[in-house]
Amino acid sequence: METKAENELRQVLDELSYPADKVRIVTCAEVHDLGTDVRRRLHGLPHRHYSSPTEVVEALPDERG
Numbered sequence: 001m002e003t004k005a006e007n008e009l010r011q012v013l014d015e016l017s018y019p020a021d022k023v024r025i026v027t028c029a030e031v032h033d034l035g036t037d038v039r040r041r042l043h044g045l046p047h048r049h050y051s052s053p054t055e056v057v058e059a060l061p062d063e064r065g
Contacts (some may be wrong), residue, residue, distance in 0.1 A: 005038045006057050013053035022047050025056055038061065 002010070012032045026042045041050060044061035 002057065003063070006060070008039050009034060009042075010053045010057055013056055016053075018051050019049040020051050020056075025050065037049055 009029065012028060013025065016028055017038060020028075022042075022045050025045065026039070029039050029042050041060045041063065045056070045059055050056045050059065058062075
């Protein structure tokens with residue numbers, strides 16, 4: 001089940017065109033001033049291209065780091 005922060009992230013990521021790489025995803029989150037915890041988790045994403053917001057959320061590192 002997605003957290004509130006992950007749900008908010010998904011809504012922001014819906015604005016991107018895909019495939020999107022980690023840099024574009026992190027930049028999008030920073031521009032939309034998403035919370036520090038979400039941005040920290042995004043920085044932990046593997047460097048690759050993602051095909052959808054769902055793929056990004058599923059690849060997020062655990063909240064506990």
